[in-house]
Amino acid sequence: MSPAPPPAGTGTGKGERKRAELLDSAEELLIASGYAEFSMRSVAAAAGVRLGHLQYYFPARSDLVAAVLERVLGRSLDRLEPLLATAPVEGPAAEPPAGGAPVRAGAVGAPAGASADLVRALLADQDDPALVRLFAEVWALAALDEAVAEAVRGFYRKYGELVATHIACSVPGLDAAACRARAAVFMMLVEGASLFRAGIAAHRTPEADGRLLATALELLTRPEPPPGA
Amino acid sequence: MSPAPPPAGTGTGKGERKRAELLDSAEELLIASGYAEFSMRSVAAAAGVRLGHLQYYFPARSDLVAAVLERVLGRSLDRLEPLLATAPVEGPAAEPPAGGAPVRAGAVGAPAGASADLVRALLADQDDPALVRLFAEVWALAALDEAVAEAVRGFYRKYGELVATHIACSVPGLDAAACRARAAVFMMLVEGASLFRAGIAAHRTPEADGRLLATALELLTRPEPPPGA
DNA sequence: TGTACATCAGTGAACGCGCGTTCACTGATGTAC
DNA sequence: TGTACATCAGTGAACGCGCGTTCACTGATGTAC
Numbered sequence: 001m002s003p004a005p006p007p008a009g010t011g012t013g014k015g016e017r018k019r020a021e022l023l024d025s026a027e028e029l030l031i032a033s034g035y036a037e038f039s040m041r042s043v044a045a046a047a048g049v050r051l052g053h054l055q056y057y058f059p060a061r062s063d064l065v066a067a068v069l070e071r072v073l074g075r076s077l078d079r080l081e082p083l084l085a086t087a088p089v090e091g092p093a094a095e096p097p098a099g100g101a102p103v104r105a106g107a108v109g110a111p112a113g114a115s116a117d118l119v120r121a122l123l124a125d126q127d128d129p130a131l132v133r134l135f136a137e138v139w140a141l142a143a144l145d146e147a148v149a150e151a152v153r154g155f156y157r158k159y160g161e162l163v164a165t166h167i168a169c170s171v172p173g174l175d176a177a178a179c180r181a182r183a184a185v186f187m188m189l190v191e192g193a194s195l196f197r198a199g200i201a202a203h204r205t206p207e208a209d210g211r212l213l214a215t216a217l218e219l220l221t222r223p224e225p226p227p228g229a
Numbered sequence: 230m231s232p233a234p235p236p237a238g239t240g241t242g243k244g245e246r247k248r249a250e251l252l253d254s255a256e257e258l259l260i261a262s263g264y265a266e267f268s269m270r271s272v273a274a275a276a277g278v279r280l281g282h283l284q285y286y287f288p289a290r291s292d293l294v295a296a297v298l299e300r301v302l303g304r305s306l307d308r309l310e311p312l313l314a315t316a317p318v319e320g321p322a323a324e325p326p327a328g329g330a331p332v333r334a335g336a337v338g339a340p341a342g343a344s345a346d347l348v349r350a351l352l353a354d355q356d357d358p359a360l361v362r363l364f365a366e367v368w369a370l371a372a373l374d375e376a377v378a379e380a381v382r383g384f385y386r387k388y389g390e391l392v393a394t395h396i397a398c399s400v401p402g403l404d405a406a407a408c409r410a411r412a413a414v415f416m417m418l419v420e421g422a423s424l425f426r427a428g429i430a431a432h433r434t435p436e437a438d439g440r441l442l443a444t445a446l447e448l449l450t451r452p453e454p455p456p457g458a
Numbered sequence: 459t460g461t462a463c464a465t466c467a468g469t470g471a472a473c474g475c476g477c478g479t480t481c482a483c484t485g486a487t488g489t490a491c
Numbered sequence: 492t493g494t495a496c497a498t499c500a501g502t503g504a505a506c507g508c509g510c511g512t513t514c515a516c517t518g519a520t521g522t523a524c
Binding site for chain 1: 466467468469470471
Binding site for chain 1: 410
């Protein structure tokens with residue numbers, strides 16, 4: 001079907017459902033095997049369709065990669081949004097998010113409140129090695145491909161805005177620029193932590209997790225700029 | 230020369246020099262073009278030798294990858310070691326390291342001392358986009374290959390020990406476990422920061438750099454555990 | 459209700475290419491006697 | 492000093508394979524009349 005254009009991104013017909021199915025398989029394969037083994041043929045095989053059929057929906061490999069990336073980042077953002085949208089109420093511990101709180105607070109004690117729940121939920125996300133691996137792939141891809149980098153930066157821009165809003169609610173006196181700066185450092189810490197908690201740069205230890213939680217919480221909730229040197 | 234074994238890793242003859250030359254080219258290519266284009270043929274072409282000649286020194290691609298990785302991590306560690314070996318003296322600002330201090334302290338003021346110089350030097354390293362890109366590649370590689378992961382964890386283990394020693398000198402009362410935990414979080418922050426300062430996850434901003442410097446410094450120098458919630 | 463036709467969904471074979479690896483071979487360089 | 496020989500350093504061609512892409516083709520499904 002060379003003269004016909006590929007199906008558009010909107011609509012809810014059979015084609016759209018198939019397209020979504022193919023993306024499901026592609027995403028699964030990318031997480032399981034990494035970018036190096038992410039070929040049109042292997043995705044088609046994983047999805048149980050023929051090569052030509054996959055190409056009916058994604059004529060070029062780059063189309064498939066872009067679509068998978070968009071979905072992965074969109075899904076991560078969807079997962080973050082409800083966590084970060086809850087305005088922090090600094091009373092007794094709020095309802096912990098579903099899935100429990102696997103991060104031990106170590107010697108820091110048990111910091112209550114929505115911010116602590118938020119950090120714990122974000123770190124709990126890193127318990128899925130496949131997801132951490134996927135983000136490592138995405139970073140490497142972004143480092144080499146400016147189009148991917150633009151998409152990744154868009155993701156972290158939105159993520160950062162959500163965190164900054166959370167901080168603004170949590171630390172009333174703080175101006176917007178300071179909130180953004182704190183949010184940026186918070187993301188640096190959490191994303192860096194994924195490398196050191198998922199076996200890539202190191203394995204998790206309860207002590208480091210405790211200190212991580214404390215530092216992340218300070219970024220989210222500490223009332224004023226640090227006392228200085 | 231199929232029956233002869235490849236040259237050993239020790240010695241200083243012509244073979245060793247050639248081997249080092251080839252690794253220079255390979256490293257350069259890996260940084261410039263990424264792992265996806267890192268093939269035996271492209272490395273041979275970059276080094277100006279024939280494919281068969283490269284294979285005389287590195288019979289399999291995996292041998293070349295392992296050798297380059299070892300050198301990259303070793304070289305980074307060599308760069309870190311003198312920075313971290315200097316015991317922190319908390320007097321007026323020590324001699325800034327060569328290359329200047331491109332990180333602005335923002336609203337935090339100018340925290341003096343060896344720790345601040347250290348953080349500034351580490352962040353200055355991240356001004357080289359090629360190096361950041363290379364580490365992104367290495368993380369992705371480690372996420373997929375346990376042998377690579379082991380080498381990467383070894384690197385960060387040594388790096389972490391150096392940082393922990395620095396902290397132990399800087400914060401006299403702190404016990405060893407707390408120093409290690411702080412060192413781990415420090416590395417999470419600095420490695421995560423590389424993504425957000427080199428255009429991968431975001432671009433640098435002076436405000437975020439200022440907050441980053443302040444948070445990193447606190448991890449290195451703050452006298453006691455945080456005041457708690 | 460039936461027919462003609464366009465579009466959609468899916469098949470299957472072939473293309474040229476770059477890849478890692480194998481292998482037989484050739485000079486150059488040392489080393490023993 | 493000369494010769495024989497082993498090892499080192501480097502060449503060049505070929506292999507089978509998986510890759511992305513192209514393209515002609517076939518049923519199924521809708522749509523107009």
